[in-house]
Amino acid sequence: MEETIRCPYTGVSWGLGGGNSIGCPPILNFGTEEQKMEYLPRVHSGEIRFCLGITEPEAGSDVAGIRSTAVLSADKTHYIVNGAKKWITNGLWSDYVTTAVRTGRPGIEGISLLIVPLNAPGVTRRRIQNSGLYASGSTYIGLSDVKVPVRNLIGKENEGFKIIMSNFNPERLSLAVGSLRLARTCYEEAWRHALTRKTFGNSLMANQVIRAKFANMTRAIESCRAWVEQIVYQMQHQKDAANDPQIGAKLALAKVQAGKVLEMCCREAQQVFGGLGMSKEGKGHIVEQISRDLRVYVVGGGSEEILDDLGIRLMLSKL
Ligand SMILES: Cc1cc2nc3c(=O)[nH]c(=O)nc-3n(C[C@H](O)[C@H](O)[C@H](O)COP(=O)(O)OP(=O)(O)OC[C@H]3O[C@@H](n4cnc5c(N)ncnc54)[C@H](O)[C@@H]3O)c2cc1C
Numbered sequence: 068m069e070e071t072i073r074c075p076y077t078g079v080s081w082g083l084g085g086g087n088s089i090g091c092p093p094i095l096n097f098g099t100e101e102q103k104m105e106y107l108p109r110v111h112s113g114e115i116r117f118c119l120g121i122t123e124p125e126a127g128s129d130v131a132g133i134r135s136t137a138v139l140s141a142d143k144t145h146y147i148v149n150g151a152k153k154w155i156t157n158g159l160w161s162d163y164v165t166t167a168v169r170t171g172r173p174g175i176e177g178i179s180l181l182i183v184p185l186n187a188p189g190v191t192r193r194r195i196q197n198s199g200l201y202a203s204g205s206t207y208i209g210l211s212d213v214k215v216p217v218r219n220l221i222g223k224e225n226e227g228f229k230i231i232m233s234n235f236n237p238e239r240l241s242l243a244v245g246s247l248r249l250a251r252t253c254y255e256e257a258w259r260h261a262l263t264r265k266t267f268g269n270s271l272m273a274n275q276v277i278r279a280k281f282a283n284m285t286r287a288i289e290s291c292r293a294w295v296e297q298i299v300y301q302m303q304h305q306k307d308a309a310n311d312p313q314i315g316a317k318l319a320l321a322k323v324q325a326g327k328v329l330e331m332c333c334r335e336a337q338q339v340f341g342g343l344g345m346s347k348e349g350k351g352h353i354v355e356q357i358s359r360d361l362r363v364y365v366v367g368g369g370s371e372e373i374l375d376d377l378g379i380r381l382m383l384s385k386l
Contacts, residue, residue, distance in 0.1 A: 069245075073252075075252045076356055077360040086161050092234055118161040118164050121152075121166075122155070135210060146168070154207075161185055177225055180227040183213060185208070190210060197363075200363060236318050239319060247325050250328050252353065254336065261281070316378040317378070319378040330365065
């Protein structure tokens with residue numbers, strides 16, 4: 068993830084793999100052998116693509132509040148799916164969406180995950196115009212009486228919530244890593260500019276107040292990066308790490324912190340660039356692009372307010 072995000076245009080890397088990387092793990096980790104063999108080799112060869120459809124117009128942070136429904140047909144051979152999904156990365160050109168639907172009672176106990184073919188009758192798609200990440204293909208997916216075979220159910224009916232939650236830890240780690248890589252890019256671009264841009268007869272870097280900005284960014288990036296490395300080490304070496312609430316807590320809080328570091332570094336880099344920091348052309352254009360892309364790092368995969376609280380609740384859960 069870190070190397071991919073060295074291409075500072077997040078839309079490009081998300082456009083290439085953003086859907087598969089969150090849409091396929093439920094099949095990989097909870098799917099039947101038949102489902103794995105039907106889809107994953109073709110994803111691997113690039114023949115087909117997946118995206119993940121959790122968020123809805125009326126339910127984002129509150130995943131348990133999703134309203135899209137899947138009703139089993141009388142002959143129990145298929146579900147009839149109705150509803151809508153919003154901001155679905157890669158939705159425009161994916162072949163399947165791993166979709167959260169309501170099959171049971173309200174709340175977390177009535178949610179299932181279905182593989183919905185996006186070429187099925189009743190599916191509509193349109194691009195959502197966001198400020199950044201254009202190449203990621205953010206999509207509004209409409210589902211109107213879409214027939215989905217029962218064999219496309221991932222895991223058991225009404226047990227989809229835990230599958231959705233299991234997807235979040237890796238996603239949060241990847242968002243944290245991406246945020247810190249982009250923060251470094253902002254730093255690097257601004258550093259180069261501060262050395263070469265002259266004002267009042269001197270380079271920008273000759274001013275203490277400018278050097279202080281770099282000190283601030285260095286402290287923030289390096290300490291957060293070290294924390295993320297530590298969490299990754301723990302994930303690799305601790306038994307049953309994937310189910311440890313303490314690791315989930317750290318990932319939630321580290322993702323928030325990395326997002327804050329990115330916001331701060333992007334702001335400071337734009338400041339070092341002056342007017343160039345908001346120009347789509349010229350030396351500041353990379354930082355300007357990051358300033359439009361970064362919101363998704365702060366909001367996606369669980370927004371700041373939600374994750375801060377989740378982190379502390381997970382910590383308390385082990386007391
Ligand atoms: C570019 C982009 C790509 C995305 N890709 C996907 C994708 O591929 N698949 C997918 O399923 N979703 C995707 N999303 C959706 C994303 O996961 C949601 O935007 C996110 O979960 C937040 O939901 P929301 O936007 O509905 O915000 P809301 O839930 O409406 O929340 C709005 C704000 O209020 C805060 N808030 C909400 N409730 C509380 C509370 N109780 N207390 C305090 N604060 C609160 C939140 O932190 C947030 O900042 C994408 C979004 C974007 C912008």
